[in-house]
Amino acid sequence: MxxxxxxxxxxxxxxxxxxxxxxxxxxxxxxxxxxxxxxxxxxxxxxIAWAAGAPPAALLWPRQARAAQAWVATPFVAAISARAEAFPRRAAAHADAMNEAFATVASVLGAHGFRLARTGSAWVALADRVWDVAPPSFAEVCETGLPKRTPAGRDAARWMRMLTEAQMALRAIRSPVQGIWLWGAATTPVAxxxxxxxxxxxxxxxxxxxxxxxxxxxxxxxxxxxxxxxxxxxxxxxxxxxxxxxxxxxxxxxxxxxxxxxxxxxxxxxxxxxxxx
Structure with a gap:
């Protein structure tokens, strides 16, 4: 109970x-x-990651996967407010549509040194190097809207361009998924x-x-x-x-x-x- x-x-x-x-x-x-x-x-x-004292991506790290860094990759749809602010919500669509979106995002992220993987139904982006960027968590952007300013970090501009490329690629295939948000980065797995x-x-x-x-x-x-x-x-x-x-x-x-x-x-x-x- x-x-x-x-x-x-x-x-x-x-x-x-x-x-x-x-x-x-x-x-x-x-x-x-x-x-x-x-x-x-x-x-x-x-x-749960906060309770465990670990970054969220550390909990989703695929078994035996090698990477320098892992990110939680959350697919989203966005509602536009009266002030033209975009408030994302987790995308939920038919399995075929989600698989097509996964393949599309994987192709975009792959060009930037990421490998998109799955742990159960969750998406995880595995990077070949540690990215210096500090984006807000997905929960934060759900409350306050997608950021209009580039987050802190030397790689922030490239990081934002990559996410914009993913949005454009999803729009090109008319996917119900409108974008991807990477957050909760980790450099080691935690079980x-x-x-x-x-x-x-x-x-x-x-x-x-x-x-x-x-x-x-x-x-x-x-x-x-x-x-x-x-x-x-x-x-x-x-x-x-x-x-x-x-x-x-x-x-x-x-x-x-x-x-x-x-x-x-x-x-x-x-x-x-x-x-x-």
Missing amino acids: IRWWIVCGGLVRNLHGEISPHPAWQALARHKRRARYRIEAHTPLSL IQTFAFSHDPELGAILNTAHAPQLAIVEADAEENQPRTPPERLTLIGAGEAWDFRRAWLPWPKPRLKEAMEFREALRRAALRSAPK
């Missing part, structure tokens, strides 16, 4: 700067006591045992499914992610905070914002524990 649900993108900020639960999760968060933590934006994969439930293709690639999980880590905006009954514990993450809800007879006053070490340790115990005997 899943007792704890963690929802990435579960908190949103309105035009007035106020933070509130994602509309799809508001009902489940009512009448519960709440703790607040300061935390950066996360996808399900990056949240962990992860026990959780998730529909996320990147986190799903490393989950241990031999035992029934007590933890679910999901994205906020997918209908299949909703639990059928109110969970014992619900954590919503987004807009720079995590709100941790527990069952209570009466809601508590607004709590003070705390550092996330307590939450991180609880996540580590729940998701990265040893397999039950």
Whole structure:
């Protein structure tokens, strides 16, 4: 039985700067006591990587693959806001369309010294050298939009040109995938045992499914992610905070914002524990 649900993108900020639960999760968060933590934006994969103290790409590194550096390669579609800002969302399309997009992106990245690989359903870009560039994570660009400025690093300009080339190549084949975002770079692989439930293709690639999980880590905006009954514990993450809800007879006053070490340790115990005997 899943007792704890963690929802990435579960908190949103309105035009007035106020933070509130994602509309799809508001009902489940009512009448519960709440703790607040300061935390950066996360996808399900990056949240587990944060708990493990490892770069996200280190967890997806294909077995026995040799490379100087690995990047999580997330295919996306982009929604355009009223201010002409592009907010990406993970692409989900028919297998044939995803395979065609994979081959197209692999060709573009190959010209720049990358080899595109798969770990489960997740895409991983393996580089023949270490790239000096510090792009924002995929969770960050989902919240704030695709960056309009080149990120820091000596290779940043070439990195941006490569991603633009990939977008143009995908547009040329009329792919439902509109672009690729490389993030979460690592220079060495890290192997962990992860026990959780998730529909996320990147986190799903490393989950241990031999035992029934007590933890679910999901994205906020997918209908299949909703639990059928109110969970014992619900954590919503987004807009720079995590709100941790527990069952209570009466809601508590607004709590003070705390550092996330307590939450991180609880996540580590729940998701990265040893397999039950």
